[in-house]
Amino acid sequence: MGSVDLAIQEQMFGSVVTDQDFYPELDEFLDILKFLIREPSVVGNEDSFFRLLRRELEEIGLQVQQYHGVLVAQGTKPHDLFLSAHIDRHGLLCTGPNEFQYAAFIAGNRGEEMGDSASDYMLNKIEDRFAGQRVQAHFPYTGTYLGQGEITRSYICPERGNLIFEVDGLEFLQPGIPVSFLDRLQICEGLISAQLDNVVSAAMIIYLFRRGFQGTGLFTAQEESGRSWRYTLSWFQRERLTTQRLVVLDTSPYATRAEADMQQITLRHRDASGPFSEAMTQELVSRCESLGLSYGFKDEYIMAKNKDRDRPFPLGRTELGRVVAATEGAISGTTLQIPTTEYHTSSETAALSAIAAMLQLLMSYL
Numbered sequence: 253m254g255s256v257d258l259a260i261q262e263q264m265f266g267s268v269v270t271d272q273d274f275y276p277e278l279d280e281f282l283d284i285l286k287f288l289i290r291e292p293s294v295v296g297n298e299d300s301f302f303r304l305l306r307r308e309l310e311e312i313g314l315q316v317q318q319y320h321g322v323l324v325a326q327g328t329k330p331h332d333l334f335l336s337a338h339i340d341r342h343g344l345l346c347t348g349p350n351e352f353q354y355a356a357f358i359a360g361n362r363g364e365e366m367g368d369s370a371s372d373y374m375l376n377k378i379e380d381r382f383a384g385q386r387v388q389a390h391f392p393y394t395g396t397y398l399g400q401g402e403i404t405r406s407y408i409c410p411e412r413g414n415l416i417f418e419v420d421g422l423e424f425l426q427p428g429i430p431v432s433f434l435d436r437l438q439i440c441e442g443l444i445s446a447q448l449d450n451v452v453s454a455a456m457i458i459y460l461f462r463r464g465f466q467g468t469g470l471f472t473a474q475e476e477s478g479r480s481w482r483y484t485l486s487w488f489q490r491e492r493l494t495t496q497r498l499v500v501l502d503t504s505p506y507a508t509r510a511e512a513d514m515q516q517i518t519l520r521h522r523d524a525s526g527p528f529s530e531a532m533t534q535e536l537v538s539r540c541e542s543l544g545l546s547y548g549f550k551d552e553y554i555m556a557k558n559k560d561r562d563r564p565f566p567l568g569r570t571e572l573g574r575v576v577a578a579t580e581g582a583i584s585g586t587t588l589q590i591p592t593t594e595y596h597t598s599s600e601t602a603a604l605s606a607i608a609a610m611l612q613l614l615m616s617y618l
Contacts, residue, residue, distance in 0.1 A: 278608060280462075282444075285437055285455040289446050292390050292432035294343030295356045295476040300395025301339055305454065305471055312461050319490070321473045321483030325457075327466030333617055334468045334498040334585070335460070336484060337453035338475030338571060342596055344387065344431040350423045352431060354415035356476040381597050382406040382417065386434035389422055398425070400434065433598045444607065448592060448600040450475070453501035456611060464618050472571065481574035488575075488583055496529045498585030499536075500572040503602065504550050505595030507557075512602075515548035516609035518589040522551055524566060525573030529584040536586060539616050545609045550589065588613070 293301035302323050309316045309325040316325045323339075345355040382403045389398040401421030409416045422431065438445040457469040470487065472480035488494065506512035517540055522528055540547045551567055558564040576584045590610055592602045 278604065278611075281455060281459045281607070281611060282437070282439070284458055285444075285446075285452060288451050288455050288458075289435050289437050292343070292388070292395060292430065293339050293341050293451070294345070294430035294432050295340035295474055296345070297355075297392045297430040298340050298473040299393045300390075302471070302473075305339070305458075308458055309461065309469075312458075314461060319483070319487060321480065322487050323471040324487060325461065325469040325471075327461070327468075329466040330468045331493070331495070332467045332497070334470065334495055335457050335465075335501060335614075336470040336472060336498060336571070337457055337501045338450050338472045338480045339454050340473055340476050340480075341432070341447050341449065341451060342476055343433060344417055344419070346389070346422070346425040346427055346429040346431065348427055350419070350425075352417040352419050352422075353412070354417075355430060357414045385598060387419060387422070387431045388434050389425055389429050389431045392428065392430055398429065401431075435598050438599075439604075442604050443601050444604060445594070445599045445601045447598045448590070448602060449503045449596065450501070452503065452590060452602070452607075456501060456614065459611065460614055460618070463615060465614075467617070475571055478569075481571045481578070484571065485575050485578055485583070488579075494579070494582045496532055496584050498572065498575070498583060499532065500570065500585065500587045502570075502587060502589045503592045503595070503600065504589035506553075506591055506593055509593055509601070511553075512591040512593050512606075515546045515591055516603070516606045517545055517547040517613060518550050518587075518591050519547055520550050520570075520587045520589075523568055523570045523573035523587075525569050525577040528572065528576065528586045532584070533586040536588060536613070539613055543609075543612055543616065545613060548591075 291301050291304050302318060305323055306316055306318060314325045314327060343355050344352040345358060347353050347358065383405060385403045386400060387403060388400045390396055391398065399422060401419045403417050404420050405418040406415055433447055435447045454471060461469065470484060472483050474480050504518040519533060519536060520528060521533060537547065554565055554567055570587060572585060572587055590602050590606050592600050594600045
């Protein structure tokens with residue numbers, strides 16, 4: 253692993269500070285993130301968030317096209333590097349009179365799951381985390397605000413195989429209405445917390461475009477229900493493109509803050525679908541080392557932890573891995589992730605040092 257070079261960070265981001273201060277040059281990025289977090293984007297109901305992204309990207313002067321399930325922004329060198337981030341976030345869906353289910357795992361989405369996804373595994377880990385969580389309802393397409401409520405209980409229904417929520421205050425909703433977690437960015441003692449997965453990556457791509465990135469940015473829908481890779485693949489097929497330079501941005505969960513802080517950047521050699529591009533992965537490793545950024549490989553971490561587990565944790569099937577498998581490697585790349593804790597909750601937490609490192613690495617491509 254590389255080590256943190258404070259001189260490089262000071263040159264790029266200003267003075268390095270700790271505790272309740274943060275890297276001053278992250279102000280612009282954090283302003284983007286705060287703004288995006290307030291806009292709901294429940295999996296399967298991302299339309300209003302797509303419109304917000306389109307407006308922000310077109311204001312920069314980019315070529316922006318929207319297709320089913322994916323928004324694509326391109327600079328003047330669109331094939332140099334492809335950055336992808338899913339924009340959907342976990343939330344609830346009203347499925348009956350005062351009945352709410354976890355949106356990503358309703359019956360209609362189960363056909364997209366492949367049996368060994370990390371999200372499916374995590375369902376059992378998070379079922380009791382939501383009591384007291386404030387939520388807000390909104391119209392599916394427009395995003396118009398309908399009201400707020402509070403989760404009083406959540407549990408897994410064995411018959412439906414899904415998280416069921418009891419919510420106080422939204423009894424008037426009709427089936428099909430999405431309900432998002434009421435979310436605001438918290439900054440404290442060198443950490444940020446919110447439902448970061450994966451709005452933080454969308455904010456990074458916007459930030460990079462503002463700073464002069466001229467490649468391609470893909471924003472995909474329905475990753476949490478296992479569908480986003482189809483939209484990514486469809487776009488590449490539509491454009492008759494192949495590449496080994498697709499980098500998928502995301503967050504990556506760790507069990508403890510200490511484990512997350514062992515690296516600023518999380519990489520992968522592979523997922524359960526197979527290996528990623530060795531060349532692209534090594535390119536990121538080389539840049540991390542030249543910039544003095546610490547990194548770790550999530551697949552190595554999982555396999556090491558599994559040695560002490562009765563039930564092995566799955567490597568998971570990522571958006572990228574499914575594209576690689578479907579194209580037999582003709583479209584490939586690697587993943588680039590922010591280490592976090594409190595995964596799939598509204599208090600998912602990342603270190604500001606990791607955010608700064610990720611941006612520093614990505615900005616090296618400018």
